[in-house]
Amino acid sequence: MADNEPAPPPGNAGGSLNFIHQIIEEHNKTGRFAGRVCTRFPPEPNGYLHIGHAKSICLNFGTARRYGGRCNLRFDDTNPEKEEQEYVDSIMEDVRWVLSGTLPAGRTDPWDGLYYASDYFDQLYEWAIVLIKKGKAFICDQTPDQVRETRGTPNKPGTNSPFRDRSVEENLKLFEGMKNGEFPDGSRTLRAKIDMAHANINLRDPVLYRIMRATHHRTGDKWCIYAMYDYAHGQSDSIEKITHSICTLEFEHHRPLYDWFINELGIYHPQQIEFSRLNLTYTVMSKRKLLLLVKDKHVRGWDDPRMPTISGLRRRGYTPEAIRAFCERIGVSKYEGTIEMAWLEDALRDDLNKKAQRRMAVLRPLKVVIENYPESQTEELDAVNNPEDPSAGSRKVPFGRELYIERTDFMEDPPKGYFRLSPGKEVRLRWAYFLKCNGVIKDAAGNVTELRCTYDPATKGGNAPDGRKVKGTIHWVSAAHAVPAEVRLYDHLCKVPFPEDVPEGQDFLVNLNPNSLEVVTAMVEPSLHFSPLPPGEGSGVRVGDKFQFERLGYFSVDKDSTPGKLVFNRAVTLADTWAKMEKKGNRQ
């Protein structure tokens, strides 16, 4: 994909071509486009991009890159009622981010051309006149209801509009009147004159232009008629000399209509190729549904880390490399399946395991007092920053008489196979000493509030000179030095793998996971403190910095952080064999 990025590991895509690349290579062989490859990514600026768009971005930009071609970013902004500049801005930011690190030196934008369908409004209007003059389009005065009623159904042909046989002169005059604002919104349309009995409903005299007085984010109030997507899209591709117009499956039966326009107009003919859109378990992926989640405040915004949006994934802690690896792994086909969320999560773990420095953080603290450790003593111990990357070096972590450990790392009455701390048992404190539990202090309700332990001074660094082994190693932070931090623990947005599968009359909202966000106050090691300074200035962590909290998962510094308060998002947990064993035990 990129010059400075290693080739993807031999996954399912390794070595073999996806069906789109096969088609392109066939075209290159036969000279259909003279060896030229030009693709485009054509979002409508009516919402934020999601992981499904990332698949399309990787496909379109990756294909262009692969064949030495070009890829445009084009905003299909033909419906001013739904489109906003905010969305344009977010889309550009997200495309840049997904592709960041893959660009040749000196380039900031991944697109070879930045276009808007609104750039072509004048040309589209001229072409409409051409169609009218050819007798291939007419002004229709039917109401929306009448249009619907006369369109027929999949099983029943439609009937001709009574306005279908207006003269060319009258059509021309009325169309100009439409453009000049002489008629009210919705009172007339320009329609193609094709075949009201066509088996493909898209060819039953589709609407080309509607009257709509809405301020367009780019053309302002210049127009009060707007082309329909179907009329604009194919010609936009044609204008840009797109060779391979890659889109999702639902546009397959629009292709004959696009071809009809191109042929009637006698203009350059791109090749449209359809692939199946991405579906993921435990989430929803349509802009309509995501908009609903935002508008009705089921989540905290488009970039809520539970959202499958690119901005949500970014905030959660995903890296562009992980997103790209995921898109590479899932492949491209026309089969409409659903990818398991575990694939996405695995891609992130795979990336961050190599890159993220390790830190110790205790999510649900349980106090430990080491009775044989001197009262006022503290010391600094060496901790390796990343065992996968020696160049990451090491750091000092403070140790003292009082510590916090994870509540789940202690059990008073442990089951077989539990090798963390329990009365009389010994564990290793990561990078520190062996620790043995001698007593348990409880509150009136019987909850464990504190552990009384002893340590073995001879095991400093984590190894026993007598060669004795411990099975468990647990993480900890020194109570005297610990820094409280807000940690947001995320779970799947939806509580079932296929949230759209609901009984009649219900919608996916019933399947939202009520426990998708849990907020805890964790204790983290003091090397983690927030810096508001730009990267490179002073010490501390910045928004977006990622760490592995040992044994817990990967965490990213959230933008809500302030110098007085760190906020982390849990991007993904670590694989947890013990949790799996427990789950299996419970099932029996």
Add this chain to the structure above:
RNA sequence: UGGGGUAUAGUGUAACGGUAGCACAACUGACUCUGGAUCAGUUUGUCUAGGUUCGAAUCCUAGUACCCCAGCCA
């Protein structure tokens, strides 16, 4: 009694008439100062029924299942 698509392990994706492979998941085991990572191994598959062929996931015929289409949305 419409049209357009798609069917290969649990999930995706290869194989383009010649040993059904890979990844994720699951399960074993090894190793480990993260029950992480890593390594080794195991289980599970060509929608069905016929046909052509020495040989079929692939070609033919007939079925079956699922998806999309009746916006002046994209």
